[in-house]
Amino acid sequence: xxxxxxxxxxxxxxxxxxxxxxxxxxxxxxxxxxxxxxxxxxxxxxxxxxxxxxxxxxxxxxxxxxxxxxxxxxxxxxxxxxxxxxxxxxxxxxxxxxxxxxxxxxxxxxxxxx
Amino acid sequence: xxxxxxxxxxxxxxxxxxxxxxxxxxxxxxxxxxxxxxxxxxxxxxxxxxxxxxxxxxxxxxxxxxxxxxxxxxxxxxxxxxxxxxxxxxxxxxxxxxxxxxxxxxxxxxxxx
Numbered sequence: 001x002x003x004x005x006x007x008x009x010x011x012x013x014x015x016x017x018x019x020x021x022x023x024x025x026x027x028x029x030x031x032x033x034x035x036x037x038x039x040x041x042x043x044x045x046x047x048x049x050x051x052x053x054x055x056x057x058x059x060x061x062x063x064x065x066x067x068x069x070x071x072x073x074x075x076x077x078x079x080x081x082x083x084x085x086x087x088x089x090x091x092x093x094x095x096x097x098x099x100x101x102x103x104x105x106x107x108x109x110x111x112x113x114x
Numbered sequence: 115x116x117x118x119x120x121x122x123x124x125x126x127x128x129x130x131x132x133x134x135x136x137x138x139x140x141x142x143x144x145x146x147x148x149x150x151x152x153x154x155x156x157x158x159x160x161x162x163x164x165x166x167x168x169x170x171x172x173x174x175x176x177x178x179x180x181x182x183x184x185x186x187x188x189x190x191x192x193x194x195x196x197x198x199x200x201x202x203x204x205x206x207x208x209x210x211x212x213x214x215x216x217x218x219x220x221x222x223x224x225x226x227x
Contacts, residue, residue, distance in 0.1 A: 004157075033215070042204055042217030043158070056214060091157060102148065103215065105158040 002026040004106035006092050012112045018080035021109045025074070025094030031055075033103070034067055034077050035091040043091055049075060050097065082113045116141045116209045120218035128226045133177075133192040135221045137205030140186065146208040147188045148215075149179055153201045161203075164188065175199070200225045 005024040013019045025032050030051050035043035046065065047057040051072040060067065064083070069075040079086055093105045121136040139145060146165045150158040162173025169181045179190045188205060205218040 006157075040220075042220050043215075044217070045214055048214060093158075102160050102163050104160070105150075107157040110155065 002104070004092055004094050004104050006090075006106035006109055008109055009107065010110050010112075012114060013082050015084055015113050016081040018078065019082050019111065020076055020078045021090050021092075021111075023075045023077070023092030023094075023106060025092070026104055028096070029094035029104075030072070030097040031095045032069060032075050033093040033095075034075070035093065037089040037091055037108070039088070046077070079111075082111075084113050087111055087113045116143075116145075116207060116216050118205050118207050118216055118218035120203075120205050120221045122221050123219065124222045124224065126224040126226060127195045129197055130194050133190070133195045133199065133223065135190040135203050135205075135223065137188045137190065137218060138186055139188060139205070139207045141207055141209050143209050147179075147181060148206040148208065149173065149177070149188075149190050150204045150206060151201050152204065152220075158204065161190070195223075195225045197225050197227065199223060 007022050032049040034046040036046050037043040046060045047067045048055040049069045052069050065079055067077045089108045089110050091105055091108045093103045095103045117140045119138045127133055148163045149161040151161050152158050161177050162171045164171045164181045172178045177192045179188055181188050203221045207216050
């Protein structure tokens with residue numbers, strides 16, 4: 001069964017450092033999402049891509065977060081500088097453009113900022 | 115505004131007894147509704163989805179949910195709980211032209227032997 005790949009699985013970084021997460025969606029999925037899930041809460045959308053274009057990044061803290069999907073396939077989410085409050089699980093999901101098969105989530109990257 | 119409310123943050127059942135996880139939504143549009151399950155330190159797995167076809171939706175692992183428009187509810191049920199069902203469950207609504215997802219706060223299901 002096709003999966004959404006994310007790396008790394010775990011990341012510990014010191015505050016003020018830069019950190020990056022990578023996501024490879026299911027082949028053929030035009031839509032890619034990045035979510036942040038704080039412990040004990042539901043995921044919140046950070047950014048949505050349709051192919052290489054950003055559809056929605058209204059909840060992305062743009063002073064420190066950036067996301068790109070240059071070739072419309074895999075994507076990178078970056079935080080610089082990291083803050084203690086950024087500690088969370090970062091989930092990537094992908095879907096076909098018409099969402100007919102639903103959304104498939106990766107296993108996530110758990111970030112701890114110390 | 116669109117929102118999803120999961121009425122119970124924790125539910126505890128005994129193995130072999132029925133499961134009911136409650137979800138209410140608020141949406142100005144005709145929504146698509148989903149239930150996802152998340153085991154510890156794992157990603158989210160789709161249990162089932164409602165997309166304006168049959169109101170009773172059957173999912174994986176014996177779960178099902180019924181869409182009730184008059185009650186704006188989409189409760190998740192299972193006739194008999196198994197120990198492996200212990201996890202966090204999220205009710206999710208998809209809305210808008212971009213089909214963005216809004217998650218409920220989650221319900222932690224505990225299954226006692």
